[in-house]
Structures are given as structure tokens and as C-alpha cells.
Amino acid sequence: MSATREFVEADNAEAIITRIEHKSRKIESLLKQSKPVEALKTALEGSPPNTRDERCKSANWIVVHRAIMAIKDLDALFSSLDPEYYDILMKYLYRGLSTGDRPTCDQCLRIHERLTEKAGLGCILRSLADTMNTV
């Protein structure tokens, strides 16, 4: 069962990386139209949940990072983001906080505070405990 899964993943990895590239082009165009919230939603949407491939995860992280750094208005973000994206966003925030790069960390800390107010401590605990869908 796991052997077939590895096989499926190897093929899927290339497909996923191309999908991520398409996504990044779409996000660039959304950012040029100054719609950072839409850009973040697109970035979080196709997050690869079941791949173990580090390249897919890194590629997706670069895209999400670009969208996160472009966000200026936090109120607008939280009024229009669906609750189903809170968990994935929290996982990406922790990934951003572990990079140590000053502007990334500042931005991630700002969003983290607001996201915890909105989503609660359960969101944090799910990002700590989830070993299947890591980012």
C-alpha cells in the first residue's frame, strides 16, 4: 500500500510543481492588481497535503511567503478569509517564524497574534500535532 503511494507521489511531484508554478504566476498578477488577500487565498488553496516531497513543500512555501509578505491590511484579511484556511495558514506562519529572517518574522508575528484571536488555541495545537499534513 505504501509502495504504490511512493510511486504515485513520484509522478505527482512533477505535476504538483507545475501546478505550483501556474499558481505563482496567477498570484503575481493578483498582487499587481493590489489584491493581496485573494493572492493569499490562492496560495493556500492548492497546498500539497499528502506529498512527502520536500521540493513541492519548498516550492509552495516560496509562493505562500510571497503572498504573506504582500499583506498590509490585517482586518481585511481576516474578514474575507474562510475558517477552513486558518489551520494551513497557522502551519505556514510557524514555518515563517523558524526562518529567522527579520521582515518575515515581523510579518508572521503580526499575523499570528490576530489569527490566534480569531481561531483560538486549537488552531495552534493542530499545527503542533499534525504529522500527516505537514508544510
Added chain:
Amino acid sequence: MANSLRLYLTCIRNTLEAAMCLQNFPCQEVERHNKPEVELKTSPELLLKPILICRNEAEKCLIETSINSLRISLKVKQADELENILTKKFLRFLSMRAEAFQVLRRKPVQGYDISFLITNYHCEEMQKHKLIDFIVQFMEDIDKEISELKMSVNTRGRLVAAEFLKQFV
């Protein structure tokens, strides 16, 4: 500047509140033993993902949780050589008296300046939110202490040098 410190401490406080869910768990490998699982890391099913929260390139905080224990490691900002030495000496002074603090670890984790180890027994005896308050307060106070120490070293050095050089005037 103060705002980024406030955000950093809020983030750590929220993560600790979520991560400090400890319960008693006797050792699975050895009978009648009870060990803090976060230190041994023998069984992956008992550990949660370790979280690294960086404020900038110099300051960070590593939070590792397991079923019965939680380890928090801090790296304090050290701007120059003098602060480096002061921090090392001051935190070593505290770590040697770890018995009195109960939640302090005698040696910091590799790559960090000071570490705390909180077990389920601490959570039973002491209140969880007070433990978290202690840790956050510690982080705030450390910066102040180190700046105070640095200032007093500089002042004393200046006074001594002035007195010494008076004889040559």
C-alpha cells in the same frame, strides 16, 4: 521596537498555552520508571512537532512538547563581546541554582543560552498560567538585567580609569 518585542512575547505565550497540555505517563520501556519524554525522545508517538519562533537573526525560542513534559530553550540577544560574556556568566549563575527555580534545566540545549524543563508534576503543583507568566516575565527581565550589568561594568571601568590616570595628570 517595543511593539516587536510585545508581538514576540504574545506569540510565545499563546504557543505555550496551547502546548502545555501535560499528563502523567509512565515510561513505556522500563517498568516503574517515569521519565520526561521530551528529553529522551525514544518514541515518536509521544512527541509533538518542535516549534522555533525567531524574533530576528539573533533571538529565538525553541519549544518542544511531549506527552508529559515541555522544554523551552531561549537564545538571548547579544550585541557585542561584552554582552556575550555577561550573558554567559549570568545565565550560568542561574542554571547552577536550578534546584531553587524548579523548572530550570541545569544545562542549556546545544545552541541556546538557557533552557526550561516543565513536567506534569510541575503543572499539578503550580498553576499553568502562572508558569507561563513566569517564563514570559523572565524573558522580559533578562534583557533589562543584561543592560544594567553592562552599564554598571562600563561605569565602574570609567571610574577606575579616571582615578588611575589622575596620578599622571
